[in-house]
Structures are given as C-alpha cells and as structure tokens.
Amino acid sequence: MTTVRNGKKNIALELHDLTVSYDRKPVLWDVDLELPKGKLVGILGPNGAGKSTLIKAVMGLTPNSSGYVRLFDRNLDEVRDRISYVPQRESVDWDFPASVLDVVLMGRYGKLGLFKRPRKSDKEVALDCLRKVGMEAYTGRQISQLSGGQQQRVFLARALAQQADLYFMDEPFAGVDAATEKAIIGLLRDMSSKGNTVIVVHHDLQSVTEYFDWVILLNLRLVACGPTKEVFNAELLQETYGGKLTLLSDVGNLMKHQHFPNREANASRMNPLK
Amino acid sequence: MEALQIILAGSLVAITCGLLGCYLILRKMAMVGDAISHAVLPGIVIAFLISGSRDSVIMLLGAGLIGIFTTFLIEFFHKRGRLQTDASIGVTFTWLFAIGVILISAYAGKVDLDQDCVLYGEIAYVPIDLWITKSGTILGPRVLYIASGVLVIILVFIVLGYKELFLTTFDPAYAAAIGISTTLWHYLLMGAVSITTVASFESVGAILVVALLIAPPATAYLLTEDLKKMMILSTLLGVLISITGYYLAAAFDGPIAGGMATMAGVFFALAFVFTTTAPRLKRSIKTEKG
Ligand SMILES: Nc1ncnc2c1ncn2[C@@H]1O[C@H](COP(=O)(O)OP(=O)(O)O)[C@@H](O)[C@H]1O
Numbered sequence: 106m107t108t109v110r111n112g113k114k115n116i117a118l119e120l121h122d123l124t125v126s127y128d129r130k131p132v133l134w135d136v137d138l139e140l141p142k143g144k145l146v147g148i149l150g151p152n153g154a155g156k157s158t159l160i161k162a163v164m165g166l167t168p169n170s171s172g173y174v175r176l177f178d179r180n181l182d183e184v185r186d187r188i189s190y191v192p193q194r195e196s197v198d199w200d201f202p203a204s205v206l207d208v209v210l211m212g213r214y215g216k217l218g219l220f221k222r223p224r225k226s227d228k229e230v231a232l233d234c235l236r237k238v239g240m241e242a243y244t245g246r247q248i249s250q251l252s253g254g255q256q257q258r259v260f261l262a263r264a265l266a267q268q269a270d271l272y273f274m275d276e277p278f279a280g281v282d283a284a285t286e287k288a289i290i291g292l293l294r295d296m297s298s299k300g301n302t303v304i305v306v307h308h309d310l311q312s313v314t315e316y317f318d319w320v321i322l323l324n325l326r327l328v329a330c331g332p333t334k335e336v337f338n339a340e341l342l343q344e345t346y347g348g349k350l351t352l353l354s355d356v357g358n359l360m361k362h363q364h365f366p367n368r369e370a371n372a373s374r375m376n377p378l379k
Numbered sequence: 380m381e382a383l384q385i386i387l388a389g390s391l392v393a394i395t396c397g398l399l400g401c402y403l404i405l406r407k408m409a410m411v412g413d414a415i416s417h418a419v420l421p422g423i424v425i426a427f428l429i430s431g432s433r434d435s436v437i438m439l440l441g442a443g444l445i446g447i448f449t450t451f452l453i454e455f456f457h458k459r460g461r462l463q464t465d466a467s468i469g470v471t472f473t474w475l476f477a478i479g480v481i482l483i484s485a486y487a488g489k490v491d492l493d494q495d496c497v498l499y500g501e502i503a504y505v506p507i508d509l510w511i512t513k514s515g516t517i518l519g520p521r522v523l524y525i526a527s528g529v530l531v532i533i534l535v536f537i538v539l540g541y542k543e544l545f546l547t548t549f550d551p552a553y554a555a556a557i558g559i560s561t562t563l564w565h566y567l568l569m570g571a572v573s574i575t576t577v578a579s580f581e582s583v584g585a586i587l588v589v590a591l592l593i594a595p596p597a598t599a600y601l602l603t604e605d606l607k608k609m610m611i612l613s614t615l616l617g618v619l620i621s622i623t624g625y626y627l628a629a630a631f632d633g634p635i636a637g638g639m640a641t642m643a644g645v646f647f648a649l650a651f652v653f654t655t656t657a658p659r660l661k662r663s664i665k666t667e668k669g
C-alpha cells in the first residue's frame with residue numbers, strides 16, 4: 106500500500122469500517138476502502154446492493170451508521186463545499202413548479218449562505234454549466250416539460266455549478282439515450298483529467314472497462330475496490346452478482362467486449378443457473 | 380365600511396394561508412396543515428387559561444409550540460412506530476383536538492371561548508371587536524392588526540428563507556448534502572403554519588382554515604408551473620375568495636366563513652374544469668412562461 110506510506114495526500118475518499126443500517130437491518134457491512142484523487146470510479150453491484158446507500162452515508166444522509174468517512178483527509182463538514190452530489194433522478198418530483206435555471210442555481214446555494222440571493226455571477230456559472238451539458242436552449246423551460254435524459258442533464262449541471270473537487274453521481278445514465286451517455290461520459294472524463302474525482306453508480310457492465318479507471322464492486326459488503334484492470338474480472342463479478350448475473354448472453358457479450366482470457370471457462374462459471 | 384373591514388380581514392387571512400399552503404402542497408403535506416389547525420386548539424385554550432385574556436402574543440406562542448409538538452409527534456409515530464404517515468396524522472391531531480374540546484367544556488366558565496366559535500369562527504364580529512388602548516383611543520378592529528402582523532411575519536419568513544424553502548421542498552436529500560438543515564426548515568415552516576392557524580381561527584375558524592390553506596394553492600398549482608407565480612396567484616385567489624365569499628354569504632344570509640370556503644371550492648372547480656377540458660389552452664399558458 107504505497108498510498109498509505111505517502112500519507113493521505115492523494116486520497117479523495119476513505120471509508121473505514123462503514124456499516125449502515127435501516128431499521129436496525131444493516132444494508133452495508135464493514136466497508137473499508139480508499140480512492141485516490143483524480144479518478145473516474147464506477148460503483149457496481151446488483152439492485153439493492155447498497156450503492157445508493159454508500160453514497161448517502163458518505164454525504165451524511167443515512168441515520169444510522171458506524172465507522173468513519175474521510176474526504177480529502179477531513180470530515181465532511183470541513184470540506185462540504187468541495188463535494189457534490191447527484192441524487193437518483195427519481196428521488197424528486199419533476200412536476201415541481203421550477204425552471205431549469207432555478208434547479209441549476211441550487212448548485213450555488215451552498216456557496217451563497219443564508220438569506221443571500223443568487224447573484225449575476227452565480228447565474229453565469231449556472232448558464233455555463235448548462236452549456237457544458239448541452240442544455241443551454243432549455244434555460245427557462247419548466248422542469249415538468251423535460252424528457253428523462255434532459256432531467257438527468259439538469260441534475261448534472263446543478264452538480265457542476267457547485268464547482269466541487271469530488272462528485273458522487275447516482276445512476277446518471279439511467280433513462281439517458283446513447284448519444285447523451287457518450288456526451289456525459291466525455292464530460293466526466295474531462296473533469297477527471299483536470300484532477301476532479303468522479304464516483305458514479307453504474308449498471309451497464311459492458312461499458313465499464315471503457316468508462317472507468319477504478320471500480321468498486323459492492324453487494325452489501327465490499328467485494329473489491331481497485332483499478333478496473335485488476336478487479337473487473339469474471340471471478341469478482343460472479344462474487345458480486347452471484348445468482349443475479351444469469352443471462353448467458355450478457356456474460357457472452359461481456360466476455361466478447363472485455364477479451365477475458367479463458368472465455369469458455371469463465372462463462373460457464375458465471376452462469377450458476379446452467 | 381363594515382363590509383370592507385370583513386373583506387379585508389378575510390383577504391389577509393386567505394393570503395397568509397395561501398402562501399404557506401403552496402409549500403404544504405408541494406411537500407405533499409396538505410394534511411399536516413389540517414392536523415396542525417386542529418391540534419392547536421388545546422394550545423389556544425391553555426394560553427387562555429394561563430393569561431386569562433385573549434392576549435394575542437401569548438396565544439400565538441402557545442399555538443406555535445403546540446403546532447411544532449404536533450409535527451414532532453407525527454414524525455415520531457411515523458419513524459419510531461413505523462406507522463403510515465396518514466395514520467400517524469389521524470391519531471395525533473384528533474387526540475389533541477379532543478383534549479382541546481374537553482378543556483373548553485371543563486373550563487367553560489373561565490374561558491371566553493365556545494366551541495362553535497373555535498370551529499367555525501365569526502368573521503362578522505371583526506368590525507365590533509375593537510382594539511382600545513388604556514387611554515381609551517380606538518385603534519380599529521383587533522383582528523385586522525393581528526392578521527396584518529402575521530402576514531408580515533410570514534412574508535418576511537418566505538422572502539428571507541426563499542431559497543432554503545424552495546430547495547428543501549424540491550430536493551431534501553440534496554439540500555442536506557450541501558449543508559442546509561431540512562429538519563430546521565421543516566419545523567420553521569410548521570411553526571409558521573401553527574401561528575397562521577391560530578391567528579386565523581377567530582375569524583374563519585379552525586376547520587375552515589384548512590380550506591384556505593389548501594384550496595387556493597391547489598387551484599394555483601393547476602394553473603401555473605412556476606413557484607413564484609403560484610404564490611402570486613394564490614394571493615389573488617385569496618382576495619377574490621374573500622370578496623365573493625362575503626357577498627355569497629350576504630345573498631344567502633349565511634355564515635361568511637362558509638361563503639368563503641364555498642367560493643374557494645368553486646374557484647378550484649373552475650380551474651380544474653378549465654385545465655382538464657382545455658388542455659391545449661393550458662399548455663399555451665404554461666409554455667408562454669417558459
Ligand atoms: N430509507 C430506507 N429505509 C429502509 N430501507 C432502505 C431505505 N433505503 C434503502 N433501503 C434498503 O437498503 C438496501 C440497499 O438499498 P440501495 O442502497 O438503494 O441499493 P442500490 O442503490 O444498490 O440499488 C435495499 O435492500 C433497500 O431496500
């Protein structure tokens with residue numbers, strides 16, 4: 106562990122023995138991990154694995170958790186303005202009477218403080234972020250009139266408007282068309298190449314090696330966390346998804362894309378139903 | 380002059396209720412408004428018993444506290460007892476309301492309050508319930524002072540806390556993530572609803588406050604997709620409801636509060652018919668705002 110010897114300078118996120126429970130039922134067990142700065146990181150795991158819960162626990166949104174979370178070697182409260190969060194799109198009511206610009210400006214609230222209204226400079230930042238996600242034509246549009254992909258881009262723009270160093274995004278590609286997904290991932294790549302750390306909950310296993318530098322494999326416990334090349338392999342995926350990764354075609358496609366060695370052997374091992 | 384004073388009192392109450400109601404319905408908490416408006420009853424009675432007068436400041440404080448306590452109980456039964464929110468609301472406010480009713484009967488002699496007045500209010504008394512200073516100067520109807528004072532408090536609250544109320548209503552998880560306390564703003568809003576309810580109960584009564592909390596914002600919600608416009612529309616509707624309600628009651632020689640609540644329902648029905656039968660019209664109104 107060279108990172109430890111170098112001190113925590115290059116660590117963006119550190120979780121130590123993190124356990125989270127709802128109604129006394131633990132949904133995350135003893136998660137220990139460290140993520141270096143400047144990486145584009147994918148969180149993978151089946152539905153209900155605790156991916157959203159992991160992010161919420163880091164942001165201090167879950168009631169019962171034990172263990173600790175360090176961000177840039179600090180506590181959350183000391184670095185809150187450097188952390189940004191994109192909740193799952195379905196977590197809000199999109200019929201809410203607000204415009205696209207209203208929502209993106211929310212990204213500036215943390216910097217504004219109590220009682221202050223957004224200034225012209227905040228508006229400029231918001232417009233700039235809308236431009237980055239290709240939504241500048243929709244600034245005044247009511248959010249109830251957006252498509253799913255557009256809603257997602259508005260959420261992304263709001264997060265960008267925070268001008269943070271570390272971004273948590275919960276399923277930013279859900280309900281987004283292929284072209285938008287490509288555009289968004291380009292943006293995220295760009296951000297990470299500028300030194301930002303971007304942590305993304307992701308579902309499509311086929312694009313993992315193409316998108317992410319690092320991956321976190323999660324299923325109530327941490328299965329693995331490391332560079333994609335090292336931990337995104339059939340064995341650990343099998344451990345993460347267990348009986349849930351059953352479609353032979355999925356596995357077959359995955360193998361084709363990833364060019365795993367030992368294709369036949371892996372494929373049969375990854376399909377517990379057969 | 381009397382008609383004007385009554386209409387003015389009704390408008391002030393309706394505007395205050397409508398502004399807060401916008402946030403209640405967007406938070407899907409319309410029934411919490413209902414609950415608070417009933418649950419403050421024991422607070423009102425106890426404040427009467429302690430102060431021995433209709434001292435408004437003490438009453439507002441007592442009711443504010445009970446209102447916050449009500450919200451706390453609702454949350455407590457919901458979170459700790461894992462009771463559904465609606466069941467939790469139902470249990471909490473009926474119980475507190477009943478205590479209030481019992482207190483009124485038990486202390487009937489000592490409390491200058493009767494159940495009918497608390498339940499239905501009597502806005503017609505506005506012009507004769509005057510505020511007279513110790514030196515004997517007549518300052519005008521007491522209710523007008525209270526209602527304007529509360530409206531100013533609520534306006535200041537909404538203007539100063541606009542972005543926090545907006546964000547904690549739209550996306551509480553994100554609000555908490557960027558360090559805005561959703562709990563604080565929740566209880567501030569509930570406190571504001573409690574104060575408004577108490578200030579309004581003398582004029583429109585505990586039950587009809589609910590109509591003014593919910594109907595104008597719900598009507599405005601049908602007509603616009605912009606929060607600021609929704610609040611402005613609610614305000615206009617409040618004034619309209621007060622004027623038309625007064626004359627409706629006068630025409631039928633009925634209670635004025637009843638007339639106002641009826642008109643609140645009529646405006647809602649009109650907006651509903653308008654937006655459902657003429658969706659294209661509605662769309663053009665909506666996109667024009669875009
Ligand atoms: N607010 C909550 N109350 C109770 N249980 C919850 C809550 N949120 C999530 N859970 C449970 O925690 C587990 C993990 O959920 P989540 O983190 O949303 O999974 P994922 O995002 O990986 O699909 C699931 O079993 C879910 O039912």
Ligand SMILES: [Mg+2]
Nearest residue numbers: 156157158193
């Ligand atoms: Mg999730």
